[in-house]
Amino acid sequence: MLRRILGRGQPVAAGVPAATAEPTQPLETETEKHDYAVASEWELMWYKFKRHRLALICGVVVLLLYVVAAFVEFIAPYNPEAQNPAAAYQAPTRVHFVDAEGNFHLQPFVYGTTSQRNPDTFELEFVEDTSVIHPLQLFVRGDSYRMWGLFDANLHLFGVEDPNVRLYLLGADRQGRDMFSRIVHGTRISMSIGLVGVVMSFVIGIVVGGISGYFGGTVDLVVQRIIEFIRSMPTIPLWLGLAAALPADWSILQIYFAITVILSLIGWTGLAQVVRGRALALREEDFIMAARLSGTSRTRIIVRHMVPSFMSHIIAALTLAVPEMIIAETALSFLGLGLRYPAISWGVLLQEAQNLRSIALAPWLLAPGAMVVIAVLALNFFGDGLRDAADPYKR
Amino acid sequence: MQNQTVPSDSPLLELRDLRTGFALREGYVKAVDGASFSVARGETIGVVGESGCGKSITARTILRIAGTNDSELGGEALFRRRTRDGRPGEVVDLLKLAPNGREIRSIRGAEIAMIFQEPMTAFSPVHTIGNQIIEAIQLHHPVSKDEARATAIDMLRRVEMSNAERRIDAYPHQLSGGMRQRAMIAMALVCRPQLLLADEPTTALDVTTQAQILALIRQLKAELGMSVMMITHDLGVVAETAQNVAVMYLGKVVEYADVRALFHDPKHPYTQALLASIPKLGREAGARLHPVKGMVPSPFNRPRGCPFNTRCPKAMPGVCDVDMPGPTTIKPGHTVSCFLYGAGDTRTEAAQ
Amino acid sequence: MSVAEQNAARSSDTARARHRLLDVRKLTKHYPITEGLLRREVARVRAVDDVTFHVDTGETLGLVGESGCGKTSTGRCLLRAIDPTSGEMVFDYGDGRVVDIAKLEGRALKDLRKDMQMVFQDPFSSLNPRWTLLDLVGEPLVAFRVAKGRELEDRVAELLRRVGLRPEYLRRYPHAFSGGERQRISIARALALNPRLVVADEPVSALDVSVRAQTLNLLEDLQQELGLTYIFISHDLSVVQHICDRVVVMYVGQVVEVADTSSLFFTPKHPYTEALLSAVPKPDPDLASSRIVLKGEVADPSNVPKGCAFHPRCPYAVDHCRQVEPKLETLGDGRQVRCHRAHELSLSGVE
Known part of the structure; x- marks a missing residue:
């Protein structure tokens, strides 16, 4: 019972009348140092997120990965294409x-x-x-x-x-190219394809989910059936089919965008459902009705009440969608249907590790796989932390 | 000659200076801070208080389901067990038992049972209520499934569930709120516990259903000869059901008295203020209410000294806001923790 | 003219000319229960069924009943938070303008909001946690472009002071306040536009016992000062007896009894009212009540019993009650009751 009142992660002073909060005793927690009473939603989220140690660490890892992605040329010690036949399969x-x-x-x-x-x-x-x-x-x-x-x-x-x-920090590949430099270069495409793909799915998802959730009724019914239909399609064959249809003479950039579009064509359904769920739940909130009864216009209710209320959830959902995209890209590229040489992504690099002989000879060729695991785990834990912090008002 | 050195009037349960709390990230919360009272055989004791006063945690601590660490527990909860042939047995300190050990599990459900405000928390939604009651019986008694089922149906009839033979195979969601509450009571009482902890059993119900459930608890208590701890925030419910009442405020029992003394001659300023503030049905209705000033403090921000001193109209500066008053016995069976009636066994509050 | 002056002016007006503020006639709200893709209607929930009552200026009308009796739906229809299926709700502004709320649309409906406001039960969910008190209490003022900037702040500070909160709290968020304080915030917001009528839906049910009295006193004080009219929806009869002038008792979507508070509580005319009063636990151990414990449960509004909806639980039911649905009839002293046996029964109220 007490737990329910206090809420598990609720910041300290919930329910303290501000008048009596005048410190009779110093409150030790960090939350209190900042004036809790005037802390906005984002500040409360930050307090809550901070307590999630693992998510915080993963957040730093994610940040580092994106910093690396932004400065690949500077961080990689060598040109990823610089060959050195004498150093083929050289150990780290x-x-x-x-x-x-x-x-x-x-x-x-x-x-x-x-x-x-x-x-x-x-x-x-x-x-x-x-x-x-x-x-x-x-x-x-x-x-x-x-x-x-x-x-x-x-x-x-x-x-x-x-x-x-x-x-050769991570050894060399068949042509004596530095794996470390190649992995660093792969970070750019692998990490960004997730972001770009998610932004695309987000746009489709928020529009469709918003329409579905806002109008409800028959529109909602139809949209939901369509989403279920799309979700029921086996993804890998669908990707394969779409990817195989890409013209072989496209440039890296064109292929890159084509792949993101293919990924987001499927990825938007999950986001649409998150948006719809939030919109439906919000429609029933007392404070939305209170705003209506105060004479507030529909547009203002959407812009000032509804959108801010689900923004934090959307961001969390987005973060959790990025790793799916990364995995999808890796899978496609590994199968040779996504990006291909001369583009460098983790999936493309993993193609090198496809034959048994090279793995036996040079197990460091699997290092890009480790990067995928690290990036996906970091994004997932970071996203989990965000999701838990996304509703600082939960009681 | 039976040699049980147990006087027949010895209490069934005696709480002595019960303490418990939670170490949360925000700091330590003293959920219960020195609760002492006892429950006699066949008695209904009311535990009243507002949200955060520790009344539910007290009950959960007795059953060891509060989820606190052993290190947070203090005081004693002495419970007189029952021998196999139903006579009073040895006394155990419930707080000393391992929270998931064999002994507490043989007490839970069999000798002390609990019912909750929301029956859905007591039932699993994927099993029929019958199967859940049967499981509860078989947990404590070596009987066949058919016998257990017969007992379950009998119990459902006792809680006046019409059509018990059919309803036993219903899933919890198929029953109305009142019916679910009845089913939960049936499950709690099917092993004929000595003590029933009823945690706001009627708060979520409509008044007419509430009246039904309270009447039912009263009747079953007489039939089964059990004791009841009625935990509620509703003074009306307490007045109608309890013989003795413990009033709790921010984790402390501030007053303990028999029900008549409590309602007609309340001693603690909090009890007085609470009684003065509630609108009463009847002739005086419409007269201006006398509210308790201020709000209930947050458990994280307990006032120094007496927990009620910040809202108390009779607070004595320099006394009430410094020390914690201990329980003072005014007359047998009526104790108050308030400096107006002496210091009791005062404990000066050390720096938090 | 300042807010206070306006209010003073109005309250003296209303003292002079007490008039019928709201007349609700045959208000009905049915929810269809549909099945399948084609949304075929298989049954309907009679949430509000042929409800008729009126409210005069300056009074507090109680709407009481148990869960599912339609009191909350009625309140929401009055504010057009939900649209009624049929019926009239005639609102008299007192300055010659008389409107049927059920028919209002667009601009006219928005205008009505200035004169009718609501206080919600749950002080946690009814305030957007992302907004400061200034935004929350000021929302109606902004929506009607009454004030902005410095003036808005002053108006909100004034409103906060009026409900007993410190004006310095303007920039704080609701999470810094306890339930009782949040309910004050809700009340301040409801009063921002100087409404004539406030619908309070269980305003104290979610509050701690020791805080309820403060809130009830505040509502009474504000009614005095501002000449407000309240529709007070509650299941708590002791609170209703304390604060209401007249009471409407509802059962399964219908009005079963209407009377002034003391008549209703001391000499109820409907067996349901009697049972309801008897069921309330009284905080006095000496009133070992000879309680009427009703059998069974509140009827399902999607499957209302034939005849009188209350007959399966009524200790006085006769065959006639099982066959014929009683009408709400007006007794000699202006009381209304929906019971075939109202004339012959002598029921007991509270002590």
């Missing part, structure tokens, strides 16, 4: 703090690598040359690139000064 370069003589170095360093054939197995083996230390450095000059299509630069976040020593 080991980063050392202690050198061969046992001396500790504050600055991490790598050794140069030479390859040689094992005389018994005839396999290529990579041996560290411990004679020269190559320290890892921040802001090194390296491969030049064109940043956002605006200006040329060759500065990279980190790397090795000596252009003859290659740093």
Whole structure:
């Protein structure tokens, strides 16, 4: 009973008459430091979200991923297309703090690598040359690139000064390209395709769901049946069919947009249902009726009461829809029906890991898969946290 | 000669300085802060108070279903168990039992049962009420399913559910609110508990249905010889059902008295104020009400000293807002925690 | 002219010319129960069925009954929060304008809102939690373009003061207030446009016992000061007896009895009223009541019993009651009752 009154995550002073809240005793929680009585919805959401430790951490991870996506050229140490046949399937370069003589170095360093054939197995083996230390450095000059299509630069976040020593943090692929740089480059497409796709589904979803929820009745009935029909279609074959219909001579950009459209054509149904559910629930709220009885116009009720009331829910739903899109893109690209070379996305990178031999030889080719898992988990937990915080007034 | 060293008038349940609380992120909430009263055999005790006064938590703590940690519990809840042949047995401290242990489970439902404001919380929506009652019987008694079913039907008849043979196979949602309440009472009483904890059993019901349910509880109590703890915010319900009443305010029992003394000669300013503030049906209706000033404080923001001092018309500055008054016995069976009647066993409140 | 002056003027007006403010005739609200894709009507819920009563200026009319009796639907029809199926609701502005609320549309309906307002039961759901008190209480003023900016703030502060809240609370959000305070906010908002009639739907039911009396006193004070008329919807008979001048008792969508408060409570004429009064638990242990415990449950409004709707539960029912539906008839002293045996029965009220 008490729990019900207090509400599980409800901030402290709910129900404290402001007059008696004049501190007879200091209130210890952070919520109280800010004047709770004048905290707006978004502030309350923030208080609530903050308590969700995991969601907070995941939120930071998501943010980092998008920062990476924005600055790929700068963060990746190499041009993702730079080949080096001598380094095919080279294992990840080991980063050392202690050198061969046992001396500790504050600055991490790598050794140069030479390859040689094992005389018994005839396999290529990579041996560290411990004679020269190559320290890892921040802001090194390296491969030049064109940043956002605006200006040329060759500065990279980190790397090795000596252009003859290659740093393969996550190993190299068949053509000796740096996997780390490729994964960083893949972040841009993989993370953004989710966003762009979700924005598209959101537009369709909010319009259809809004119409369905606002008008109700027969319109609602028809729209809901259509949504159920779309949802009942098996997604993978549908995607396959649509993707196969894309002209082969399209540019990367065109394919990219075509794929997002295909993804959002299915993705909007979930969002439409969220919007409809909120709209239906809101129609019954006492405060909506109170506004009507105060003479407030229909438009004003929608704009000032209804939209703000479901905005937070929509944002949470959007966040949870992004990972679905990422998975979908990865799946399509992996099957070779989505983006393809020369575009770089995690799904495209995973194509390299399709044959057993390369996985046995170079398990680091699965690293893009790990990125997908990290990104999807982070977005899901972040979205969960947002959803829980989305209604700070829940009693 | 039977050698039970149990005097027959010893209480069935005795709460001694019961304390419990919740550590929430917002801080520690003292939900119950020193509740002492006892329940005699065959007695109905009323526990009244407003939202947040700790009356429901008290009942849940007795059954150990409040969801608090052992470390938060204080005081004792001494319960006299029943032997297999129905005589008074050993005394156990319910607070010392493991909350999911064998012993408390053999008490729950069998010797102490509880009914709630919303019957849907007591029933699972996917099983018929009959199956749920049968399960409750078989949990505590080694009887066959047919026997249990016969007992269940008999119990449903006792709660005056018409057509019990047919309704036993109904799902909870197929019954009306009043009928569901009856079914829940049947389930609670089917093992003939010694004590029934009734938590606002009629609050969600209409007055005519409320009258039916209260009459039913009264009648079953006489039939089964059980004790009832009637938890409610409605002073009318208390006046009509209880012999003794504990008034709670912000986790404390502020007054305990027999029902006549409480309504005709209330001692605690909170009881007095509450009685003066409610509109009464009858000749004096229409006279101006005397409201209690202010609002019920948040449990997070309890006033220092006596919990009622911020709203009390008789508060003595420097006394009531400093110390917590302890219970003072005014006459046998009537105790008040208020400085107007002496200090009781005052505890100075340490800094929170 | 300030708000206070306007009100003073009006309250002296109403004192002089007490008139019939609202006349409800044969008000009916049925909800069809439909089935299948084609929405075929299979039954109808008679939420409000042929309800007739009136309200005079300055009085408090109680609408009482148990859940499902149609009191809330009636209140909502009066405000056109829902549209009635049929019937008339004649509202007399007192300045020559007389309108049928049931027929109002658009502009005229919006104008009515200035004179009729509502206070809701649940002080939590009836205030948009995202708005400050200024927005909430000021909403009607903004909707009718009565005030804005600095003037709006002053008006809202004045309204808050009037309901006993500090004007400094303007920028606070409702979550900072307890139930009792929120109900004051609701009342302030209902009063913003100086209405003549306020429909209060269970305004104290959701409040703590110790806070109810404050709110009831506030409503009474405001009625005195502002010359308000109340329709007070409640299931709590002790509150109704305290605050109402006249009472309408409803059962399954119908009016079963109308009388002034003291007649109704001391000498009820309808067996349902008698049973209702007897069922109220009285906060006095000495009134070991000889209670009438009704059998059965409130009838289902989608399946109303034949004859008198109350007959299956009525201890006085005779064959005639089972066959013929009684009409609401007016007794000699102006009381109305829907019972075949009203003349012969002698029923007991409260002590």
